Amino acid sequence: QKEVEQNSGPLSVPEGAIASLNCTYSDRGSQSFFWYRQYSGKSPELIMSIYSNGDKEDGRFTAQLNKASQYVSLLIRDSQPSDSATYLCAVNKWRNAGKSTFGDGTTLTVKP
Amino acid sequence: DAGVIQSPRHEVTEMGQEVTLRCKPISGHDYLFWYRQTMMRGLELLIYFNNNVPIDDSGMPEDRFSAKMPNASFSTLKIQPSEPRDSAVYFCASKTDRLNYGYTFGSGTRLTVV
Numbered sequence: 001q002k003e004v005e006q007n008s009g010p011l012s013v014p015e016g017a018i019a020s021l022n023c024t025y026s027d028r029g030s031q032s033f034f035w036y037r038q039y040s041g042k043s044p045e046l047i048m049s050i051y052s053n054g055d056k057e058d059g060r061f062t063a064q065l066n067k068a069s070q071y072v073s074l075l076i077r078d079s080q081p082s083d084s085a086t087y088l089c090a091v092n093k094w095r096n097a098g099k100s101t102f103g104d105g106t107t108l109t110v111k112p
Numbered sequence: 113d114a115g116v117i118q119s120p121r122h123e124v125t126e127m128g129q130e131v132t133l134r135c136k137p138i139s140g141h142d143y144l145f146w147y148r149q150t151m152m153r154g155l156e157l158l159i160y161f162n163n164n165v166p167i168d169d170s171g172m173p174e175d176r177f178s179a180k181m182p183n184a185s186f187s188t189l190k191i192q193p194s195e196p197r198d199s200a201v202y203f204c205a206s207k208t209d210r211l212n213y214g215y216t217f218g219s220g221t222r223l224t225v226v
Contacts, residue, residue, distance in 0.1 A: 034214040043203055043217040044155075051212050088155070092211055098143040098162055100215060104154045 001026055004091050006103035014111050019076040021106050023089030026070070032092035033065055033072045034100065039085045048074060079110040118204050118218035125225055130192040133221045136185055137206030145215065146179055146189050147203040155203075161187065162209070173198075194225045 006023050013019045021035075032051050036044035050056045050063040050072065062075040072091075076083055086107045090100040117136040125131055137144045145160040159169040161181045169179070176195070181187040191198055201222050205215040 032212045036214070043220050044215075046214040046216070049212065049214055090214065094211065098207065098209055099145075099157075099160060099168070102155050 002103070003027060003101045004089055004103040006087075006089050006106045008104060008106065010107040010109055012109045012111060013079050015079060015081060017079050017110075019079045019083065019108055019110065021074040021076075021087050021089075021108065022071060023073065023103055024071045025091045025101075027091070027093060028067075028070065029093045029095060030067075030070075030091045031094050033063070034090040034092075035061075035063060035072075035074045036088040036090060036102075037085045038088060038105070044088055076108075079108075081110045081112050084109050116204055116206050116216050116218035118202075118221050120221060121219060123221060123223045125194055125223075127195055127225055128193040129225075130190065131194045131198075131223060131225075133189040133202050133204075133223070135187045135189070135204030135218060137187070137204070138216055139185065140208070141206035141216075142209040143207045144181060144187050145203075145205045145207075146187070147205065148200045149203060149220075150200045158189070191223075194223075196225045199224050 004025050035048040037047045038044040048063040050065045053065050056063045060077045064073045086105040088105045089103040092100050119134045146158040148156045158171045159179045164181045179189045201220045203220045204218040207215045
């Protein structure tokens with residue numbers, strides 16, 4: 001079992017819909033959670049971080065964390081074609097604050 | 113802040129040649145990471161440094177790969193000799209030592225070994 005698992009996709013949603021990206025992790029010592037967006041041919045870019053159970057909203061993006069169930073999700077409201085990218089989930093642990101463990105990513109396509 | 117700076121952006125070399133990739137992290141960041149990304153294997157951690165000291169190099173594929181960080185503002189990843197299977201995009205990233213902070217990635221170096 002991988003430490004961080006994501007649905008590989010691809011995930012396809014119509015423009016204007018809500019895209020839901022999910023990530024599960026195996027280590028209960030995980031404390032910080034991150035979502036990166038990577039456009040084709042570009043480097044990953046940090047778009048959301050969350051540390052406490054519940055929701056965190058930033059514009060059209062909402063990160064949700066449930067430590068009891070060991071999952072973190074990213075919701076994208078009013079999806080736009082410009083949101084088409086690969087989304088990487090990453091996790092930090094208390095005992096190694098520097099290093100993140102990445103999932104393999106979910107590729108999202110938003111169709112006009 | 114100029115972000116994490118990598119050079120070169122593209123490198124095409126012949127098999128057997130030495131390749132050196134360079135990275136300048138964000139000033140004040142304590143950690144520096146080297147990743148390799150391919151379609152088949154995704155994002156792989158090769159090695160990372162904390163305060164210029166290598167912490168974990170278990171991801172380095174073999175002895176042909178070496179990395180150094182002589183000071184807080186510069187790191188190199190060297191491949192000698194290079195092979196076609198080393199063709200990939202190599203990313204450098206840096207971060208602070210704060211648990212709740214994520215990475216800043218450089219733009220990457222696309223390496224092609226022919």
